[in-house]
Amino acid sequence: MSRVGGRSSTDPKKVSGELFSLTYGSLVAQILKDYENVDDVNKQLEKMGYNIGVRLIEDFLARTNSGKCQDFREVSEKVQSAFKMFLNISPTVTSWSATSDEFSLIFDTNPLAEFVELPDHCYNLRYANILAGALRGALEMVHIEIACWFIQDTLKGDNFTELRVKFIRKIEDTIPPGDD
Amino acid sequence: MNITNSNPVIRPKTSILDKSLSRGKQEVSSSAFALLFSEIVQYYQSRSSTVSELQNHLHAHGWEIGARCLDLILIRDRPSAKREIKLLNVLLTVKSTLWKALFGKEADKLEHANDDEKTYYIIESEPLLNRYISVPKDKGSLNCASFAAGIIEAVLDGCNFPAKVSAHWHKGTTFMVKFQDHVIARDKLID
Numbered sequence: 001m002s003r004v005g006g007r008s009s010t011d012p013k014k015v016s017g018e019l020f021s022l023t024y025g026s027l028v029a030q031i032l033k034d035y036e037n038v039d040d041v042n043k044q045l046e047k048m049g050y051n052i053g054v055r056l057i058e059d060f061l062a063r064t065n066s067g068k069c070q071d072f073r074e075v076s077e078k079v080q081s082a083f084k085m086f087l088n089i090s091p092t093v094t095s096w097s098a099t100s101d102e103f104s105l106i107f108d109t110n111p112l113a114e115f116v117e118l119p120d121h122c123y124n125l126r127y128a129n130i131l132a133g134a135l136r137g138a139l140e141m142v143h144i145e146i147a148c149w150f151i152q153d154t155l156k157g158d159n160f161t162e163l164r165v166k167f168i169r170k171i172e173d174t175i176p177p178g179d180d
Numbered sequence: 181m182n183i184t185n186s187n188p189v190i191r192p193k194t195s196i197l198d199k200s201l202s203r204g205k206q207e208v209s210s211s212a213f214a215l216l217f218s219e220i221v222q223y224y225q226s227r228s229s230t231v232s233e234l235q236n237h238l239h240a241h242g243w244e245i246g247a248r249c250l251d252l253i254l255i256r257d258r259p260s261a262k263r264e265i266k267l268l269n270v271l272l273t274v275k276s277t278l279w280k281a282l283f284g285k286e287a288d289k290l291e292h293a294n295d296d297e298k299t300y301y302i303i304e305s306e307p308l309l310n311r312y313i314s315v316p317k318d319k320g321s322l323n324c325a326s327f328a329a330g331i332i333e334a335v336l337d338g339c340n341f342p343a344k345v346s347a348h349w350h351k352g353t354t355f356m357v358k359f360q361d362h363v364i365a366r367d368k369l370i371d
Binding site: 013014015016017018019020022023024026027029030031034048051052055056059085086087088111115130 | 206207208209210211212213215216217219220222223227241244245248249252281282283284308
């Protein structure tokens, strides 16, 4: 049987966003089945995100040629461009703390949460926790320790999804990364 | 936070069913997908002791995706939402519509086995799922495209053409589709 039509002109560096969100969705569903406890699921998703972030940062640095960030505001811009590069979304950076060590990322839509509805018993599930992990892992590789967590989520009835990012400390060179 | 079942859950004002399906052109970077997929493979690897167990996990994961994709492509890409009732047309839908929706291109080839009327092959020389995977020597038969095999199987099951789909290393990656006997028998009746 011959091939119908040629290859489409889709960019080989791009992948269908729906394949991505469906793949992630069934991963979350599977982990829920395996762990049963929602808090453990949140932790597992964060851990997987961390692993991704640790490897993702190399890709980011190689592609953007970016140097060291001078302050946390510059970090927030880089984070924003990374979201554009990898997930094709542009979160807004807002709500800076007075000391410039904490900011929020606002997503109009939750990029991973296409086709998702949280059942009642999963109310505490932080569905997109993998993003928080990825951010933490990526920044740890460039010697910035942060904490980040979701404070609003469209899946829980909020108008937008908000991820809060807090600078903890600069990791000194003498400590091997990932070694607590 | 202390949420029990007696507390009313705040639901979004519009339910998920109220949203339109029209979007779908959104794309993400292949690195993001590759890293996510790699985490998935590692997650299942840590929970399986044999290669076939790992493949079964991936297959089942793909199945969940395929079951949802079927609804999606029927509603979006086939506005008449007409179901295929001919076996060949169903396979062509998988090869073109489904593959395009998921991987941005058609599958390379669709072949019918010479010696067995219920076996078909969908051939994909460079499957996305295997692009970044290097198979360790001690797990030679591992094929992460089992994931895609699961997707195909779910779509065929959903169309009421139950089949077993498995991934093999042959001319790139080949998905072997083995229909159940009654499917072939039924198909002959429609001619």
